[in-house]
Amino acid sequence: MTLLQANNMRGGYGKADILQDCTITCDRGEVAVIVGPNGAGKSTAIKAIFGMMGLREGEVTFDGETINGLPPQARVEAGMGMVPQTNNVFPGMTVEENLQMGAFLREDGGAGVIDKVYELFPAVFEKRYQHAGELSGGQRQQVAVGRAMMTEPTLLILDEPTAGVSPIVMDELFDRILEIAKTGVAILMVEQNARQALEIADTGYVLVQGQNRFTDTGAALLADKEVRATFLGGDQS
Numbered sequence: 001m002t003l004l005q006a007n008n009m010r011g012g013y014g015k016a017d018i019l020q021d022c023t024i025t026c027d028r029g030e031v032a033v034i035v036g037p038n039g040a041g042k043s044t045a046i047k048a049i050f051g052m053m054g055l056r057e058g059e060v061t062f063d064g065e066t067i068n069g070l071p072p073q074a075r076v077e078a079g080m081g082m083v084p085q086t087n088n089v090f091p092g093m094t095v096e097e098n099l100q101m102g103a104f105l106r107e108d109g110g111a112g113v114i115d116k117v118y119e120l121f122p123a124v125f126e127k128r129y130q131h132a133g134e135l136s137g138g139q140r141q142q143v144a145v146g147r148a149m150m151t152e153p154t155l156l157i158l159d160e161p162t163a164g165v166s167p168i169v170m171d172e173l174f175d176r177i178l179e180i181a182k183t184g185v186a187i188l189m190v191e192q193n194a195r196q197a198l199e200i201a202d203t204g205y206v207l208v209q210g211q212n213r214f215t216d217t218g219a220a221l222l223a224d225k226e227v228r229a230t231f232l233g234g235d236q237s
């Protein structure tokens, strides 16, 4: 049974449907990446999957249960973790406090998990007593991912984790994300850096006007002439 199955999603803000029959799935240990032009509905798709937006049609199942009616907090309890695109850390709190905030659902306070997060992100460990607002963009993203990991999610959803970071920092973040996937966590990620993201994707979704335009392995999408020409900025290798 696939961990996340979001079938035929239709919905949007107000009267307009941004998502038009959009289907996204993601399984344990798999990296699924959603790419596509600006305004295609990529962020909207993951908002719907996380319960931040209702659907007019379609069904989202998680771990075998239909979760359409559940609010985000209940989805976190069910095993989803979310890293929003912006405002994803508390700048006036220390790094460690940020991580502890991520453990709000845990009865054990997350003591053992914080060590795992520090192991995954040594730079975060080094800065643990600094205010998150003082960190570089890449380090802040690591804290944001670490915060989401504090509930030990089975599905980690990331909205453009590499926005505004340098290529080196992007590679580093993708390496960490792959490491998380190797532990069996399902990763669902929206990315502007489509080429680099598809390189690490087991499955890629090219979304256009709220619909699946292409769905294939990351490698197959990177090799597809039309995808390259239309969505990956030309035919460079």
Ligand SMILES: Nc1ncnc2c1ncn2[C@@H]1O[C@H](COP(=O)(O)OP(=O)(O)OP(=O)(O)O)[C@@H](O)[C@H]1O
Pocket: 013, 018, 036, 037, 038, 039, 040, 041, 042, 043, 044, 045, 192
């Ligand atoms: N809260 C909102 N209220 C109304 N319309 C919205 C809202 N958020 C997004 N939209 C609109 O929905 C459409 C899809 O937006 P969305 O952010 O999902 O696209 P995207 O593919 O993630 O694009 P980008 O790469 O630019 O972030 C856009 O036309 C956007 O203006």
